[in-house]
Amino acid sequence: MTPDDVRRVVLEELSNIAPEADLALLDPAADLREALDIDSMDHLNFVTALHNRLGVAIPEVDYPRLITLDGAIAYLMADPAIAAKAGIA
Amino acid sequence: MGIFRMPSLGADMEAGVLVEWLKQPGDTVARGDIVAVVETQKGAIEVETFEAGVIERLLVTPGTTVPVGTPLALLAGAGETVVLPIPEPQPSVSPPPPMRAPVPLPSPPVTSPPVTMATAHPPASPAARRLAAERGIALTAIAGSGPGGAVLLADVERAAATPSAASPARGLDLAQMRRAIAAAMARSNQEIPHYYLSTTVALAKANAWLTERNTGRPPEQRLLLAALQLKAVALALRRLPEFNGSCIDGMFRPAEGIHIGTAVAIRGGGLVAPAIHHADRLTVDEVMARLRDLVARARSGRLRSSELADPTITVTSLGDRGVEGVFGVIYPPQVAIVGFGKPVERPWVVDGQVVPCPVMTATLAADHRVSDGHRGALLLAEIDRLLQEPGSL
Numbered sequence: 001m002t003p004d005d006v007r008r009v010v011l012e013e014l015s016n017i018a019p020e021a022d023l024a025l026l027d028p029a030a031d032l033r034e035a036l037d038i039d040s041m042d043h044l045n046f047v048t049a050l051h052n053r054l055g056v057a058i059p060e061v062d063y064p065r066l067i068t069l070d071g072a073i074a075y076l077m078a079d080p081a082i083a084a085k086a087g088i089a
Numbered sequence: 090m091g092i093f094r095m096p097s098l099g100a101d102m103e104a105g106v107l108v109e110w111l112k113q114p115g116d117t118v119a120r121g122d123i124v125a126v127v128e129t130q131k132g133a134i135e136v137e138t139f140e141a142g143v144i145e146r147l148l149v150t151p152g153t154t155v156p157v158g159t160p161l162a163l164l165a166g167a168g169e170t171v172v173l174p175i176p177e178p179q180p181s182v183s184p185p186p187p188m189r190a191p192v193p194l195p196s197p198p199v200t201s202p203p204v205t206m207a208t209a210h211p212p213a214s215p216a217a218r219r220l221a222a223e224r225g226i227a228l229t230a231i232a233g234s235g236p237g238g239a240v241l242l243a244d245v246e247r248a249a250a251t252p253s254a255a256s257p258a259r260g261l262d263l264a265q266m267r268r269a270i271a272a273a274m275a276r277s278n279q280e281i282p283h284y285y286l287s288t289t290v291a292l293a294k295a296n297a298w299l300t301e302r303n304t305g306r307p308p309e310q311r312l313l314l315a316a317l318q319l320k321a322v323a324l325a326l327r328r329l330p331e332f333n334g335s336c337i338d339g340m341f342r343p344a345e346g347i348h349i350g351t352a353v354a355i356r357g358g359g360l361v362a363p364a365i366h367h368a369d370r371l372t373v374d375e376v377m378a379r380l381r382d383l384v385a386r387a388r389s390g391r392l393r394s395s396e397l398a399d400p401t402i403t404v405t406s407l408g409d410r411g412v413e414g415v416f417g418v419i420y421p422p423q424v425a426i427v428g429f430g431k432p433v434e435r436p437w438v439v440d441g442q443v444v445p446c447p448v449m450t451a452t453l454a455a456d457h458r459v460s461d462g463h464r465g466a467l468l469l470a471e472i473d474r475l476l477q478e479p480g481s482l
Contacts, residue, residue: 020357033410037356040313040408041384048308060303060311 001085006054006076010069013049017042028069055081091140091164097157098129098397100421101273104156105129107149113218116144118164123393125161130269131361131397132261132390142166213240220245261390266359274418281336281419282457286465290473292432292447298479315406316377318429320482322404323347323369325471331460332453332468333401335422341459350400350420351380353387361387362403362420363396373482407431414450424456425465427472 011023018036032038038046047058047066056079058066066072076082095105106128112118123135124144142164149161213221213233217240221231231248233240277283295317303311326333326347334343347369350362363386365371365379386392403420406429413433417426430450437446451472455465475482 018356039354039410040315041381044308044311044313045381045385051308058308059305060300 001054001077001082003073003077006073006082007069009053010050010072010076013046013053014069016049017046026069030069031067032069032072033067050076054079090145090166091138091142092160093124093138093140093162093164095127095155095157095159095161096136096394096398098131098134098394099269099273100276101269102129102157104154105134106154107151107161108133109151110147110162111135112144112162113213114144114146116218118142118144121395127394129397130262130265132266132387132392134392134394134397136394138164140164140166216242217245221248261355261359263355263357263359266355266361270360273420277418277421281421281424283419283454284457284462284465285416286453286455286462286469287414287416288451288466288469288473289435289448290451290476291437292449292476295476295479296432296447310374312373312377313380314432315408315429316373316380317476317479317482318406319349319351319365319368319380319404320371320373320376321472321475322402322427323349323371324475324482325468326402327369328471329464329468331464332425332455334424334459335401336424336456336459337422339458341424344401346399346401348399348401350403350423351383352403352405352417353384355388361392361397362400362405363387363392364400366395366399402426404429414452416452417454419454419456424459425468426454427468428452428454 014026014032014036015021015023017038021036026035033043043063047063050056050072051058054076056076062075065075095107098105107125108128109126110124111126112122112124118124118138118141120139120141121137124138125136127134127136145163145165147162149155149159155161217231220242221240231240231244232238234244235241292314295314299312299314299317330343331341333347334341336342346367348364348366349368350364352360352362354360363383365376365383368376368379371379383392383396400420400423402423403417403426405415405417405426407415409431411431413430415428415430417428419426428451430452432447432449434445435448436443437448438444439446451469453465453469455468
């Protein structure tokens, strides 16, 4: 998987949580919780969806690394599960 | 013989629109089965039946607005299950009832005439009905290709494959919801003499327990603090039942079960507080699963009638963003609302030492006609005590 693939998955899942938001305007360095009005249940659903789609474990201690769009993509790209898929592709 | 009525889904509801029947005459229903969908100010609500039996007749056609309490359908009781549509022998004195057109009033004899679909519902095969109900498609919206325009299974399959024919994602009308909230809250502030209490609850133990519990679990099995809060409130209410129930015309009636109305914020503005039934009997994992399901359905506008009608108290939790304290307005005819603010780190004294500690503010707004601050303080203290022993929840 390329960073663009991962970005697309992340944006899709964010739009499931915040369907009214225009994600094209989302600042990739902004705190997603503030930018998209995401509460703790939304965030758990976001993490659950990424886990199910990408096979990345995302333990709770790593939640702070998913606070921004850029941070989330970097975190996911660094995961062995994604790296393995990138190797196959 | 039972009557399925337009339910009252809260103090603020006067009428609802029948959107769709999910059962048809001849269908057997059990208590709690979803029979119809009703559009209200809180979105489309799936209405359950309180009685078991066989649907005998539908009295209201989809699209009709009717006041709360209006009979919507007739049910034959389980004991008197008549095999529809074979007519029962009529007593000789009464002539066979004439076929009435669009079914006006609920006044049929107990053993009623064959139900041959007057006008409200197109004829349809049972398989077609079942599939249409599963897919949430109104039979009236499907062109039937069978004899006499009867809807066949293939017709439903075709309709289900066409996106426009499937029932649209029923959006929430936030302006309507705001009016409902305004009406209920205005009534609350006029009628209910509120008193307010507040206390600070240390969360170190609850957080440590949650971290340990969630470590190694996949995200869908992880718990949020909200699940512990709800369970703690539910157990505390067992000891202080005067906060769990309803007050109507100044008379308090304690509730039989502990059904916690859980405030869910709707994106774009709006609020609904559907019940987690018998929260005191659920494990924390079960409370969490119910909460996830409830939040998802509240936000998509697909709650069940019992979830809106049954809450016996409300809990509002601000989660990990926002502010430290929330003082709720009681949702009538309930008599209390518990609020939990955002957890924050504060200096705390443990064994004579000042240490940083996660804490949250827990509040209670309660009805002075039913209880006093002393009892309210005991409720908050009990919630605090339970949250210090998360393993026992």
